[in-house]
Amino acid sequence: MKPFTYERATSVEAAARAAASVQGARFIAGGTNLLDLMKLQIETPTHLVDVNRLGLDRIEKTEEGGLRIGALVRNTDLAADATVRRDYAVLSRALVAGASGQLRNKATTAGNLLQRTRCPYFYDTRMPCNKRKPGSGCGAMKGVSRSLAILGVSDACIAQHPSDMAVAMRLLDAQVDTVDATGARRAIPIADFHLLPGDTPHKETVLKAGEIITSVTLPGPIGGTHVYRKVRDRASYAFALVSVAAIFGKDGTARFAFGGIGAKPWRTAEGDAAAAQGAQAVAEATLAGARTTHDNDFKRPLVEKTLASLYRQQEARA
Amino acid sequence: MTADHVTRRGLMQGGGALLAAAPLASQAQAQAATTASVSKGAPMTPVELTVNGREVHLQLDPRTSLLDALREHLKLTGTKKGCDHGQCGACTVIVEGRRINSCLTLAVMHDGEDVTTIEGLGTPEALHPMQKAFIVHDGYQCGYCTPGQICSAVSVLEEIKAGIPSHVTEDLDKVTFSAAEVRERMSGNICRCAAYSNIVAAIGDVAGEAEA
Ligand SMILES: Cc1cc2nc3c(=O)[nH]c(=O)nc-3n(C[C@H](O)[C@H](O)[C@H](O)COP(=O)(O)OP(=O)(O)OC[C@H]3O[C@@H](n4cnc5c(N)ncnc54)[C@H](O)[C@@H]3O)c2cc1C
Ligand code: SF4
Ligand code: FES
Ligand code: FES
Numbered sequence: 067m068k069p070f071t072y073e074r075a076t077s078v079e080a081a082a083r084a085a086a087s088v089q090g091a092r093f094i095a096g097g098t099n100l101l102d103l104m105k106l107q108i109e110t111p112t113h114l115v116d117v118n119r120l121g122l123d124r125i126e127k128t129e130e131g132g133l134r135i136g137a138l139v140r141n142t143d144l145a146a147d148a149t150v151r152r153d154y155a156v157l158s159r160a161l162v163a164g165a166s167g168q169l170r171n172k173a174t175t176a177g178n179l180l181q182r183t184r185c186p187y188f189y190d191t192r193m194p195c196n197k198r199k200p201g202s203g204c205g206a207m208k209g210v211s212r213s214l215a216i217l218g219v220s221d222a223c224i225a226q227h228p229s230d231m232a233v234a235m236r237l238l239d240a241q242v243d244t245v246d247a248t249g250a251r252r253a254i255p256i257a258d259f260h261l262l263p264g265d266t267p268h269k270e271t272v273l274k275a276g277e278i279i280t281s282v283t284l285p286g287p288i289g290g291t292h293v294y295r296k297v298r299d300r301a302s303y304a305f306a307l308v309s310v311a312a313i314f315g316k317d318g319t320a321r322f323a324f325g326g327i328g329a330k331p332w333r334t335a336e337g338d339a340a341a342a343q344g345a346q347a348v349a350e351a352t353l354a355g356a357r358t359t360h361d362n363d364f365k366r367p368l369v370e371k372t373l374a375s376l377y378r379q380q381e382a383r384a
Numbered sequence: 385m386t387a388d389h390v391t392r393r394g395l396m397q398g399g400g401a402l403l404a405a406a407p408l409a410s411q412a413q414a415q416a417a418t419t420a421s422v423s424k425g426a427p428m429t430p431v432e433l434t435v436n437g438r439e440v441h442l443q444l445d446p447r448t449s450l451l452d453a454l455r456e457h458l459k460l461t462g463t464k465k466g467c468d469h470g471q472c473g474a475c476t477v478i479v480e481g482r483r484i485n486s487c488l489t490l491a492v493m494h495d496g497e498d499v500t501t502i503e504g505l506g507t508p509e510a511l512h513p514m515q516k517a518f519i520v521h522d523g524y525q526c527g528y529c530t531p532g533q534i535c536s537a538v539s540v541l542e543e544i545k546a547g548i549p550s551h552v553t554e555d556l557d558k559v560t561f562s563a564a565e566v567r568e569r570m571s572g573n574i575c576r577c578a579a580y581s582n583i584v585a586a587i588g589d590v591a592g593e594a595e596a
Binding site: 067069070071072074094096097098101102105114116118142145146151152155158159162163165166167168169171172301302303 | 427429445446447449468469470473476482483484485488489490492493495536539540543546547548549550551553556557567568569570571572573
């Protein structure tokens with residue numbers, strides 16, 4: 067690990083100022099992604115701003131009937147929260163499908179949204195990778211790409227967004243609340259929060275230097291049956307090959323968001339609109355524009371089969 | 385870099401269920417990390433911890449993981465380093481009442497906090513019920529993963545009691561003990577010797593006694 071200096075921020079504003087004023091500064095929350103990458107020198111921050119003790123660990127109702135989730139709420143606590151279990155069950159389900167009990171005890175809401183890809187070439191510093199080293203090429207494109215994305219990809223990068231939680235957040239139309247170094251606040255719809263790779267795969271979100279996430283806000287509950295289905299190489303403690311978050315309404319409507327297949331948590335209006343026509347129609351609408359490699363072509367049928375399984379389960383419930 | 389190399393990595397990844405990347409590189413890095421934490425770098429930072437009920441004061445390079453602080457600085461070598469990347473659970477300790485991977489957190493981030501390691505759960509003379517159960521059920525072979533397994537297992541029972549749901553919990557509002565729950569909740573602790581079935585039996589025993 068490269069040397070760095072460390073400070074524990076005393077307020078949100080001070081944290082944002084500190085991170086913006088030091089070149090190469092980064093926030094650290096749970097540290098479960100950042101430290102992993104620092105040990106491999108994929109991330110090399112010069113200064114760490116610890117945001118753990120800023121009181122950003124509360125979950126509270128909003129005036130609009132929604133839920134404001136502090137950026138530092140641990141994944142375990144969010145999954146176990148009574149309101150989340152009752153009104154946003156898909157979020158609980160997605161959270162407990164991710165990582166391990168130990169990791170979820172540390173991992174935070176903001177850190178989870180910002181976790182970086184699990185592309186094997188991104189992780190191996192001997193390999194070319196446009197995301198890790200802009201302009202160096204993409205090792206995955208013609209290499210081992212089994213786990214990588216098929217939607218939203220570019221000629222520069224086909225990395226998948228690895229988060230489970232973020233897929234549920236996308237499904238629930240969450241909004242990401244931030245404060246920057248000038249004290250300015252903004253609320254970013256989750257659909258606009260993550261960037262597609264394009265020519266600049268190293269730019270992953272719309273956050274500016276020093277901009278800190280303070281909370282993630284959910285709109286009021288929409289009812290329905292909430293499910294999260296994760297398909298992976300083993301039953302637990304593995305990243306998704308394909309995951310589907312879904313809410314089925316009583317009237318035949320449904321909404322879907324996908325993990326494992328997109329450069330960011332994936333959801334389309336076309337996919338949702340096809341809900342009444344069944345799994346095949348939703349899969350077709352969602353996968354329009356998909357671009358697969360020799361190694362991850364299996365994700366197309368896997369998306370459809372996973373959806374079909376959810377529909378069957380839903381019919382059995384009804 | 386040869387094609388052969390990519391193929392081997394690919395295979396390992398498939399077998400390793402894509403936990404993360406580069407098992408080979410991680411190993412090398414794990415060792416490098418230990419050396420790095422004693423090399424010259426940023427100014428030393430004071431860190432105060434309560435470890436197994438005892439207050440300790442350390443001066444640490446901020447890079448020092450909680451795991452290295454315990455093992456290298458406090459000589460509490462019960463906690464093990466397997467992967468150093470959050471993938472194996474050998475480093476599991478209980479901080480402020482919750483199990484975490486001590487390899488993926490910095491000691492400085494825990495200033496003022498309470499840490500329990502395997503040495504704090506019980507002693508050879510006064511074993512913790514979970515330690516006793518692991519012995520009775522042969523919940524290990526080489527024993528390398530065992531301290532992490534036991535710390536994790538103790539927390540798992542607490543988490544079930546606290547109603548924290550898991551991936552296999554059918555009704556999010558009804559969290560009850562079962563072997564399936566144990567297997568899922570213990571998935572962050574890998575055992576190279578595959579003592580899994582005996583580990584599940586040991587935990588079941590302690591859970592049964594706690595209920596009785
Ligand atoms: C072995 C292993 C298996 C895993 N399996 C899964 C899985 O199956 N599914 C899954 O979804 N995830 C998985 N994860 C990833 C895990 O969920 C993430 O590491 C975790 O959510 C990151 O949260 P953190 O708080 O630890 O982030 P950190 O590591 O602290 O930070 C991550 C990034 O977010 C930034 N950041 C943190 N907080 C803020 C803030 N408030 N404002 C602005 N920026 C901020 C940091 O600067 C950093 O860039 C796994 C991880 C490991 C190690
Ligand atoms: S897919 Fe993206 S992250 Fe992976 S090697 Fe290519 S550029 Fe890097
Ligand atoms: S050493 Fe920490 S999880 Fe492997
Ligand atoms: S007992 Fe050998 S690794 Fe588990």
